[in-house]
Amino acid sequence: MSETASGYDATNITVLEGPEAIRKRPGMYVGSTGIRGLHHMLFEVIGRSVNDVLVGGGGCVDVTLTRDGGVRVTDDGPGVPVEAAGDTSSACLETLLTRTHPGAGAGDRHTASWSVYGMGPCVTNALSSRLTAEVRRGQTLWVQEYSRGTAVAPPAATGPATGSGTSIAFWPDAGIFDTTDYSYAVLAKRFREVALLNRGLSISLIDERPQGGVRSVRFQYPDGPRDFVAFLDAETGAHVTPDIIAFEREDARMAGTVEVALSWCGGREEEVRSFANSVPTPEGGTHADGFRTGVTAAVNTHARQRRLLTTTDPDLTTDRISRGLTAVVSVKLDSPEYEGATRGRLGGGATVHDCVEQAVRDHLGTWLTQHPEQATAIIGCIVQETSLN
Known part of the structure; x- marks a missing residue:
């Protein structure tokens, strides 16, 4: 026409x-x-x-x-x-x-x-x-x-x-x-x-x-994510005050920083909150996946070194280790990449995942070594939960 x-x-x-x-x-x-x-x-x-x-x-x-x-x-x-x-x-x-x-x-x-x-x-x-x-x-x-x-x-x-x-x-x-x-x-x-x-x-x-x-x-919170984990634990009605493990690391590879705080209170489901540049990522993403991989590696390494697992015991799975875990995983990046228009899941490929994994593995591993009594108690609860199931 x-x-x-x-x-x-x-x-x-x-x-x-x-x-x-x-x-x-x-x-x-x-x-x-x-x-x-x-x-x-x-x-x-x-x-x-x-x-x-x-x-x-x-x-x-x-x-x-x-x-x-x-x-x-x-x-x-x-x-x-x-x-x-x-x-x-x-x-x-x-x-x-x-x-x-x-x-x-x-x-x-x-x-x-x-x-x-x-x-x-x-x-x-x-x-x-x-x-x-x-x-x-x-x-x-x-x-x-x-x-x-x-x-x-x-x-x-x-x-x-x-x-x-x-x-x-x-x-x-x-x-x-x-x-x-x-x-x-x-x-x-x-x-x-x-x-x-x-x-x-x-x-x-x-x-x-x-x-x-x-x-x-x-x-106003002087301790940032450490205060966040304490707040989440209080919300769940935890009867004991757990040790809160917290750290921050800058990594040039991902052009940003990662800040993590975590604690274990046995007997309940995990509560892991993840954020990218202060935006909630309810669907997780590379930072949340890297966090879980790092926690699993650090706990299993310490359990083997301290002989809290026998040579015939299989590694503790991420699902078991996450039982009773409260955590806040916050990355702040110069150029965050999201999957989907709603920013519900962080992308960024293997770089963000690997940087977060390494930071968690290093810092959590050091904390477990420096706090042997608390580490033994935490891993003992995880092993007991695993044997009961």
């Missing part, structure tokens, strides 16, 4: 750009217009704040759910550069809030990823009925307001400021989302996870909405 006959030409094509494109297809940018998308909208903003303070070695990020249905995210980072101030050495405020940044959530070993979509705070801006940004930088307070992703006016200096940092307050558009009611429990769980995986980071969650009064919680 000819173009003339069909009546189809360039006038039939509509080009959507900026906030209009995001508002037209919000699911492409935050996953859905339900509660999951609502949370991702916040994660795009808090992710920027967390990474700002992490790059500086740690700091505070405060998230407030306001009585009028808004959310305010405040950090004590360096403050987003403001174009009107003449500082264009990095992305300025208006660029941050009006242009998508594909892959902004991917991060590197020095940052924490929050969102699968990773398009940046401009998505939050476009999907909000209004947004206000305040920047404390160079002893000046800069303010800019937006309406449905469009700037009401340029950034304006409104007075002096003490310290530095950025505050972004936004109100999700009720005409786009099925609900604008954030889940305190869901946010608290994710904030706790990220704080546990990143030493030096402090995240608070303040909820002004309850009629009975404000509720709040602050998450």
